Amino acid sequence: MGGSVGGDRVRAFLGLPLPEDRRARLAAHVEECSRLAPGYRWVPPPNLHLTLRFLGSLEPEILERLSGRLEEVRQPPFELELDGRGTFGPRTSPRVIWLRVKRGAEGCATLAAAIEAASADVGLEAEPRRFRPHVTLARARAEPGRLPELPEPPALEPWLVDGFVLYQSLLGREVIYRELRRYPLDAGEI
Numbered sequence: 036m037g038g039s040v041g042g043d044r045v046r047a048f049l050g051l052p053l054p055e056d057r058r059a060r061l062a063a064h065v066e067e068c069s070r071l072a073p074g075y076r077w078v079p080p081p082n083l084h085l086t087l088r089f090l091g092s093l094e095p096e097i098l099e100r101l102s103g104r105l106e107e108v109r110q111p112p113f114e115l116e117l118d119g120r121g122t123f124g125p126r127t128s129p130r131v132i133w134l135r136v137k138r139g140a141e142g143c144a145t146l147a148a149a150i151e152a153a154s155a156d157v158g159l160e161a162e163p164r165r166f167r168p169h170v171t172l173a174r175a176r177a178e179p180g181r182l183p184e185l186p187e188p189p190a191l192e193p194w195l196v197d198g199f200v201l202y203q204s205l206l207g208r209e210v211i212y213r214e215l216r217r218y219p220l221d222a223g224e225i
């Protein structure tokens with residue numbers, strides 16, 4: 036066993052967690068939506084997050100080097116507020132359903148750009164897609180059918196983003212996101 040090239044690669048991404056109480060507020064909503072729209076795979080509340088950069092499967096050495104570069108990211112903490120819903124894909128049966136970033140989109144974009152620069156430094160291929168901050172709520176199954184009317188997501192208190200997280204994505208019957216490392220945000224030295 037073992038020995039296969041790249042066998043110990045780590046599937047990872049960088050993101051912002053949702054605070055526990057915000058996830059708890061969303062749990063009943065997600066539950067109701069999954070009953071109303073079974074053509075979609077609804078994200079289990081513990082997995083709700085805002086993706087800053089999907090990394091794919093990386094060699095541990097590359098991940099370590101990237102992590103070192105991420106330690107150097109300097110950015111002040113910022114407020115994040117989610118409000119309302121949006122979709123990617125066709126209007127009547129979208130591919131992705133997500134929560135909109137009402138406040139803090141600029142902070143997220145600045146952070147994503149710093150992460151992109153760090154990724155380039157360690158030789159990762161550039162992310163081809165434009166960064167659009169969102170919190171994915173659901174992804175379409177193979178034949179999602181028409182998306183029914185859904186209730187409004189609950190209003191969530193804004194919160195202070197004071198760090199970002201390196202997650203490992205463990206694929207299985209249920210996807211598990213494991214926090215590998217946390218990088219604090221601070222204003223740095225002037």
Ligand code: 2AM
Nearest residue numbers: 048085086088089090131169170171204
């Ligand atoms: P999204 O939900 O914000 O669109 C972990 O898999 C996260 O990485 C997902 O939440 C997803 O972000 C993002 N991601 C981006 N590209 C991906 C890909 N090709 N495969 C899996 N996840 C991807």
